[in-house]
Amino acid sequence: MALLLLAVPLAVAIRFTFLADERGELERDAMAAVVRVGPDFAAGDPVELPGSRGGVQYAVYDSNGSLRSGEGPSPADATVRQALSGRVAQASSGGELVVAVPISSGERVVGVVRASTSASTVWGRVLWGWAALLGLCLVALFAAVWVARRRARLLSTPLEALARTSLAIADGDLTARAAGSSIKEIDEVARAHNSMVERLARLLERERRFTANASHQLRTPLTGLQLGLESAMADPDADLRTALAEAAQQAHHLDHTIDEVLRLVITDDTAAAPAAAEPVADLLRAAEQRWHGVLARNGRRLDLLWEPETGRLCVPGRTTDQVLDVLLDNAHRHGVGTVTVNLRDLGTALAIDVRDEGSTALDAQAIFQRGTGAGTGIGLALAREMAEAAGARLALSGRAPTRFTLLLPLEEGASSGSPRPSAGG
Structure with missing residues (x-):
């Protein structure tokens, strides 16, 4: 024109x-x-x-x-x-x-x-003048077409790359990201696209982790509940009231498990309400009640050691309960011999050691990675995540014999104040 x-x-x-x-x-x-x-x-x-x-x-x-x-x-x-x-x-x-x-x-x-x-x-x-004018117009037209095609490629190439990235994401590759270009507006679209994909990837990862965590944590309590009820039904002389009380206790534990797994999910974006504090001795007795029979059926002992004054100190109840379940389940599935749970007062923190008589070849970092080990590779990683969400720490403190230590910080003035020997730092 x-x-x-x-x-x-x-x-x-x-x-x-x-x-x-x-x-x-x-x-x-x-x-x-x-x-x-x-x-x-x-x-x-x-x-x-x-x-x-x-x-x-x-x-x-x-x-x-x-x-x-x-x-x-x-x-x-x-x-x-x-x-x-x-x-x-x-x-x-x-x-x-x-x-x-x-x-x-x-x-x-x-x-x-x-x-x-x-x-x-x-x-x-x-006519010669018009021919010269036509030639100049054709040169100008070809130059304009060349410039237009070049500019069109500059515009279309990043958009085509963005379309390919979107198709790759639609096919399930959540690692695909849109590359930058020399055009500011397209770069803004690419950044918004990448931000959206990263958020979706986090949401999907959280959903997958929640599913895996829930299935891992609920499997053992549900099995215990089922075995208890089936045992009561098979024994005509069984005390039904006792069986129902144990079933109610297992159901209560299941409820705590679900709450703790949900609390771990929402801590990624919002501040979750802290778990209610409970005396650590009560948590240890409940864990003993849940796991004594399980280990005894395999001919193994469960020993719990703590001092009365230390047992009265309060810690995040549901978090400690769930981490203990994971550590005892790990000792049951992968350990050998007697399982010992030892509670120690370190002054500003409580240390709970879970030890068995087996050994592990994994180092202190690899053992807490998801997918590591002979099992599902979820339990220890989940236990560390739950501990860190509550402000605690979980570490492998011994490899032969295998020993895990859960460090639970105490509020200032919550320590018993009595001097006690301790086996670790």
């Missing part, structure tokens, strides 16, 4: 300019012929016309419009008659450009010099 708006006026201007230039040349040639002929030709003097220039033809007419010399129409045409009135006349007729200039003597017109040339010569130059 820009080329058309520019080229059409230029084409008109080229035509007008070339025609005007040719008429100006003809007028100058006719003026030169007037000077050469002079007014004396009216008295019968011979007429001397200049030589022809590039196809220009000359003719001399008297005051009556009769052709006296040269090549021209006879009788005089309208251009010559117009010049006899005393002014220069220009016209285009019969495929010719014509200029007629009057010859004056005093105040009287005594004749006319007519100069003409073929219009095809002028139109040839006009």
Whole structure:
């Protein structure tokens, strides 16, 4: 559109300019012929016309419009008659450009010099000018197309890459990220896209972890509840009230398990309510009740050691309960021999050691990574996450025999204050 708006006026201007230039040349040639002929030709003097220039033809007419010399129409045409009135006349007729200039003597017109040339010569130059203009327009058009395609590629390439990234994410590759470009607006879209994908990936990871954590933590209590009920149903002499009390206790523990797993999920984005504090001795007795029979069925002992004053100290109840379950389940599945739970007061923190008589070849970091070990690889990683969410720490403090230590910080003034020997730091 820009080329058309520019080229059409230029084409008109080229035509007008070339025609005007040719008429100006003809007028100058006719003026030169007037000077050469002079007014004396009216008295019968011979007429001397200049030589022809590039196809220009000359003719001399008297005051009556009769052709006296040269090549021209006879009788005089309208251009010559117009010049006899005393002014220069220009016209285009019969495929010719014509200029007629009057010859004056005093105040009287005594004749006319007519100069003409073929219009095809002028139109040839006009066509050459138009051809040059067309060539320039084509060059400009190709340059514009090249620039436009280059700019289009600069715009489309990052958008196509963003589309490919979106398709990869739709196919399940949540690690795909949109790359940056040199265009600010597209970079903003890419950053927003990457931020959205990262948030979705975190949400999906949290959902997967919640599913895995819940299935891991609920499996053992549900199995215990099922075994207790089936045992009571199979024994006709069983005390049903006792069986129901144990089932209620297991259900209560299941409720605590669900709450703790949910609390671990929401701590990623919001501040979850801290677990209620409970005396650590009560938690140890409940753990003993849950795991004594499980270990005894495999011919293994469970020993719990603590001092009365230390047992009265309070710790986050549900978190400690769940971490103890994971550590005892780990000792049950992967350990050997007697399982010992030892409670120690370190002054500003409580240490709970869970030890068995087996050993582990994994180092202190790898053992807490998900997917590590012979089992599902979830329990120890989950236990560390729950401990850290409550402000506690869980570490592998011994490899042969295997010993895990849970450090639970105490509020200032909560320690029993009594000096006690401790086996660790």
